[in-house]
Amino acid sequence: MPSFSKVFESTKNLYVRLALVILVALVAVAVAYKPMVLPEANPVVQSQDISEITKLAANKNRLEYLLLANPLSNFPRYVFKYKDAPQIHVVKVPSTSHINLEREVLLKNAIPYAIAQEEFLNAHKEVLHDPEADSSAAVEIGGFLARNAIGLLLLVAMFIGLRKHLPGMGGSSASVVKPENLKGSMDDLVGMEDIKAEVAHLEEMIANRDLYRSHNIDKPFNVMLTGPAGTGKTKLAGYLAKKLDIPLIQASGSGLESGFVGGGAKALNAIYKKACAQGRCIIFLDEAQSLFMPRGRGDKKWDDDTANTLLGLLDGIKSDQGAGVIWVVASNFDDASMQMDEAMLRRFAVKINFRLPNKAERRELINVFLSRKDVECVDWGNLNLDYVAEITANLSPALLETVVDRASMIAIQEKVLITTDVLFRAFERASIGLTDRATTAEKNKERERVALHELGHFFMQIDPYVRLGMSWDEVKAKSNLLKISTESVSKIGALGYVLSAQHDVSLRTLEELEQDVIQLYGGVAAEELFYGARGISTGSHNDIQKVTSLLDTMVNRLSMYSHSKLDYSQLKHEGAAEEAMRQVEAKADELYNRTLEAMKAYKDLIGVLAGTLLERYVLSKDEVFALLAELTEPRRKAA
Numbered sequence: 001m002p003s004f005s006k007v008f009e010s011t012k013n014l015y016v017r018l019a020l021v022i023l024v025a026l027v028a029v030a031v032a033y034k035p036m037v038l039p040e041a042n043p044v045v046q047s048q049d050i051s052e053i054t055k056l057a058a059n060k061n062r063l064e065y066l067l068l069a070n071p072l073s074n075f076p077r078y079v080f081k082y083k084d085a086p087q088i089h090v091v092k093v094p095s096t097s098h099i100n101l102e103r104e105v106l107l108k109n110a111i112p113y114a115i116a117q118e119e120f121l122n123a124h125k126e127v128l129h130d131p132e133a134d135s136s137a138a139v140e141i142g143g144f145l146a147r148n149a150i151g152l153l154l155l156v157a158m159f160i161g162l163r164k165h166l167p168g169m170g171g172s173s174a175s176v177v178k179p180e181n182l183k184g185s186m187d188d189l190v191g192m193e194d195i196k197a198e199v200a201h202l203e204e205m206i207a208n209r210d211l212y213r214s215h216n217i218d219k220p221f222n223v224m225l226t227g228p229a230g231t232g233k234t235k236l237a238g239y240l241a242k243k244l245d246i247p248l249i250q251a252s253g254s255g256l257e258s259g260f261v262g263g264g265a266k267a268l269n270a271i272y273k274k275a276c277a278q279g280r281c282i283i284f285l286d287e288a289q290s291l292f293m294p295r296g297r298g299d300k301k302w303d304d305d306t307a308n309t310l311l312g313l314l315d316g317i318k319s320d321q322g323a324g325v326i327w328v329v330a331s332n333f334d335d336a337s338m339q340m341d342e343a344m345l346r347r348f349a350v351k352i353n354f355r356l357p358n359k360a361e362r363r364e365l366i367n368v369f370l371s372r373k374d375v376e377c378v379d380w381g382n383l384n385l386d387y388v389a390e391i392t393a394n395l396s397p398a399l400l401e402t403v404v405d406r407a408s409m410i411a412i413q414e415k416v417l418i419t420t421d422v423l424f425r426a427f428e429r430a431s432i433g434l435t436d437r438a439t440t441a442e443k444n445k446e447r448e449r450v451a452l453h454e455l456g457h458f459f460m461q462i463d464p465y466v467r468l469g470m471s472w473d474e475v476k477a478k479s480n481l482l483k484i485s486t487e488s489v490s491k492i493g494a495l496g497y498v499l500s501a502q503h504d505v506s507l508r509t510l511e512e513l514e515q516d517v518i519q520l521y522g523g524v525a526a527e528e529l530f531y532g533a534r535g536i537s538t539g540s541h542n543d544i545q546k547v548t549s550l551l552d553t554m555v556n557r558l559s560m561y562s563h564s565k566l567d568y569s570q571l572k573h574e575g576a577a578e579e580a581m582r583q584v585e586a587k588a589d590e591l592y593n594r595t596l597e598a599m600k601a602y603k604d605l606i607g608v609l610a611g612t613l614l615e616r617y618v619l620s621k622d623e624v625f626a627l628l629a630e631l632t633e634p635r636r637k638a639a
Contacts, residue, residue: 043087044126052091053078053101057109066106067116069127071098079116079127090127174251174271176278182242189232189239190368190397191361198352199236203243205350206326222314222327222347226334227354230398233330236352237284240328246280253288253329256306264306272313272322280324285310289331292340307344314347356394358504363389365397369404370418377408379417388423391482393502403430424482428499435487437617444614449527450486450496451610453539456526457498458484458624459602460519460595472632476625485618495539510560513550514591520547521595526606529599547588555583605631 056063062082069077069090076098078091093101106113121127189196202223205212225233234250241248251271256264275281285291295304314327334340334353357365363385370378392400407426411418428435458481465475480501488495508516524540554560556568561583568580599606608631613619619627 044124045087045089046092046126046129047089048092050091050093050097050101052089053093054105056080056111057105060109060111063111066111066113067120068113069116069121071115077116077127079124088124088127174249174274176274176281177238177241177248177250179242179245179247182238182248184235184239184242186236186239186243188235190365191357192232192354195236195352195354198350199240202240202350202352206244222349223329224345224348224351225328225330225354226351227332228356228396229332230396231354231356232397233354234284234286237282237286237328237330241282241284244280244282246282246324246326247278248282248284249275249278250284250286252286253291265309268306268309268313272325275325276322278324282326282328285327285329287332288329289333291329292331292333292344294339294341295343307341311343311347314344356396357400359389359393362392362395362400365400366392366404366423369401373408373418377411377418379419382417382419383423384420387420388427391424391501392427393504399430403427406430428483432489432497432499435485435489437487446495447486447614448610449531449537449539451613452526452530452606453523453537454484454486454496454498455606455609455613456522456524456529456599457519458522459606460522460525460598461498461500463518463598463602464515472625472629476621479621479625481621481624483618483620484613484624486613487617494542510554513554513560517547517550517591518595518598520544520550521592522599525592525595525599528596529603530607548584551584551587555587556580561587 056066059082062084064081064083067079069079074095075092076095078093078101079088081088105111116127186196186199225236227233237250238248249271251267256267271283275283291307291310293307295307313322329348334351366385366388370383392403395403403423403426406429407418407423410422410426410429416422461481462475462479465478470478480503482499482501484496484498486496489497520543523543524536527536527540552569559565559568571577605628609619609624609627612627616623
């Protein structure tokens with residue numbers, strides 16, 4: 001077996017060496033520990049035998065001196081020396097015994113004594129020294145170490161682990177990825193030509209630093225990537241490092257903080273030092289929106305340490321070694337959607353804003369994701385990619401890939417090929433969650449109410465087109481309905497839902513926002529139409545929450561109903577709040593009454609469709625409009 005010294009010398013890790021030393025020390029103490037007794041420099045004999053004091057009466061003539069040390073303490077000491085012996089005797093007695101001894105032995109036998117002075121005690125420190133206490137403490141320490149040796153070792157191991165793996169404790173765990181180990185390329189960014197152009201410009205800037213120096217531009221080309229989650233910011237950082245043939249170090253902004261003061265700053269410095277050692281390198285800081293928030297928000301001065309450290313590192317002020325380091329920092333928000341620190345924003349020469357893909361790009365993305373599967377897994381002849389791209393509006397590339405992967409899971413489970421229907425169900429599962437019929441199977445009253453409620457939403461959605469006199473085919477073309485369901489959704493706690501396609505355009509007019517409110521009010525209005533004002537259920541809670549938020553935005557934030565265009569939410573005084581509340585209530589009353597009045601025209605159709613919906617649980621868009629055409633055809637012929 002190799003000796004400890006050989007094992008110790010062969011181990012290079014400082015923490016492992018420390019653990020070995022502690023282990024050997026604990027084992028040594030646990031196996032054999034001895035009471036720790038101070039060495040006696042003088043011939044002092046310690047005792048607690050009271051009989052030695054009673055013997056003084058018979059040996060009074062032999063006494064050279066008798067002293068009392070600490071007579072007022074809990075344990076006074078009798079210190080005496082015989083003329084014919086070199087030892088100094090110290091007898092420790094309890095204070096209660098001392099009183100009796102002093103009266104019955106010393107005074108009764110006229111034995112002379114004095115109080116020990118400081119000079120004597122300083123010259124004979126052993127007089128007050130308590131070897132039994134030392135021995136007891138040694139026994140306790142040794143026993144504690146022996147009993148807890150394993151626990152102490154685990155504690156040491158945990159501390160070493162914390163120093164290695166917690167940000168700000170023993171450095172950063174961010175690893176360096178060489179360019180040859182990075183996967184993918186810029187070609188994997190489907191569409192997004194505007195973003196690709198920005199990246200190409202960035203590559204040109206980095207590759208031609210001398211040209212930019214001739215224009216007196218010598219700052220580091222720090223890059224800010226902003227945009228919704230799942231749009232490819234993380235992948236682009238890897239693509240850029242691979243294209244430039246330089247290493248990449250990736251860390252998470254939210255993962256920098258360790259809970260220790262200065263932990264985030266220390267982790268950033270460790271990452272920067274690691275990047276400097278590479279020469280040319282990209283540091284990619286993901287999910288860093290918290291670092292962009294204005295500083296000085298908290299009362300504690302160390303709250304902004306991490307952001308302040310990042311500001312300095314972005315400037316490259318640490319040393320010339322960082323001249324080849326490029327910071328790429330990603331955030332899910334930009335300065336238009338949240339307030340950002342101005343000093344931080346100025347540090348970035350390049351800002352690339354990612355966006356959600358448009359319909360053509362979604363179609364191409366879905367096609368790419370499906371093409372990566374084996375040919376026999378997809379029924380290309382029964383696949384309408386235009387329809388799938390239309391219903392998946394406002395989904396990021398990452399969510400689109402999730403939908404395609406979910407379609408594969410459904411296809412494998414059901415032993416079928418991937419078709420339009422399978423992709424639709426995958427989209428529904430990804431956006432809504434798991435649905436079931438068992439929850440409401442025996443609740444006929446609840447299912448009837450849910451059917452009426454959901455149909456109310458649908459008819460208020462198509463009401464503007466019906467009022468224009470359009471045919472059902474024309475209304476169908478305009479409607480974004482996908483399906484109406486009375487299946488329960490555990491994810492949102494709903495007993496039914498109307499699934500509709502979204503719009504790519506995010507700008508909304510006042511008229512469109514009011515129509516959104518009316519559509520949301522459609523459910524509760526249908527309940528009131530069939531059950532009366534006192535028959536409205538709690539199922540409208542989520543709809544009313546959305547209406548309140550919309551009306552707050554329309555009235556208070558956008559001032560859509562006021563000639564003075566002000567953001568009333570910024571006016572904090574009480575009068576403004578009361579006036580805003582009155583405006584919101586008045587507009588809510590107006591729009592709900594308009595909804596209730598419009599709903600009356602569809603009462604008969606809702607009643608018939610509700611019966612069919614209860615039987616089938618689900619009605620697709622095609623089925624809904626086929627039923628509407630069938631129900632209204634006799635009326636048209638009669639007319």
